[in-house]
Amino acid sequence: xxxxxxxxxxxxxxxxxxxxxxxxxxxxxxxxxxxxxxxxxxxxxxxxxxxxxxxxxxxxxxxxxxxxxxxxxxxxxxxxxxxxxxxxxxxxxxxxxxxxxxxxxxxxxxxx
Amino acid sequence: xxxxxxxxxxxxxxxxxxxxxxxxxxxxxxxxxxxxxxxxxxxxxxxxxxxxxxxxxxxxxxxxxxxxxxxxxxxxxxxxxxxxxxxxxxxxxxxxxxxxxxxxxxxxxxx
Numbered sequence: 001x002x003x004x005x006x007x008x009x010x011x012x013x014x015x016x017x018x019x020x021x022x023x024x025x026x027x028x029x030x031x032x033x034x035x036x037x038x039x040x041x042x043x044x045x046x047x048x049x050x051x052x053x054x055x056x057x058x059x060x061x062x063x064x065x066x067x068x069x070x071x072x073x074x075x076x077x078x079x080x081x082x083x084x085x086x087x088x089x090x091x092x093x094x095x096x097x098x099x100x101x102x103x104x105x106x107x108x109x110x111x112x
Numbered sequence: 113x114x115x116x117x118x119x120x121x122x123x124x125x126x127x128x129x130x131x132x133x134x135x136x137x138x139x140x141x142x143x144x145x146x147x148x149x150x151x152x153x154x155x156x157x158x159x160x161x162x163x164x165x166x167x168x169x170x171x172x173x174x175x176x177x178x179x180x181x182x183x184x185x186x187x188x189x190x191x192x193x194x195x196x197x198x199x200x201x202x203x204x205x206x207x208x209x210x211x212x213x214x215x216x217x218x219x220x221x222x223x
Binding site: 004031033040041042043044045048050058059090094097098100101102103104105106 | 214
């Protein structure tokens with residue numbers, strides 16, 4: 001157990017509304033990641049953080065922003081949700097570059 | 113050509129059989145190789161983590177990496193119904209946090 005809690009676990013919202021997903025970790029890992037998982041695409045990296053206030057884009061970052069004001073929390077925000085952002089979102093953590101990444105149990109987000 | 117190719121299955125085997133899974137990849141710079149297991153409605157769980165070529169064994173699980181062929185494998189011996197899950201391969205370059213994932217291979221172990 002990597003001590004990762006994602007909230008909410010499920011969310012249904014409407015197109016155009018803002019949505020924020022939270023990832024909380026208890027083991028002080030330096031790196032945190034947000035992925036989305038979709039049928040036919042597998043897991044794709046949205047954004048990642050390598051320290052407090054230090055973030056960078058992944059391969060599918062358009063439409064998403066992130067923030068990390070504390071080591072233990074990494075937030076993913078959809079400023080104006082679209083139906084194409086309906087997905088399962090996973091948070092992951094790792095201790096360093098090329099260290100194993102450990103995943104939370106995901107947030108199922110449906111945008112109608 | 114996709115960066116990582118993985119047959120999605122499903123692969124059905126009887127209990128006690130050996131499960132053989134594999135991924136091929138195109139990026140010769142990949143040096144770190146992982147296998148994750150994912151149960152339905154759960155997050156991926158790290159099973160095996162290897163660096164460069166060779167074999168690694170952990171209980172009933174064996175991971176193999178053949179960098180010359182750009183091919184990795186996972187073997188599960190004495191398969192159990194609890195091994196029924198989707199198995200994801202992942203890999204990364206040295207000094208790079210980005211993981212390239214296969215799409216996952218669904219395995220069903222029939223009692």
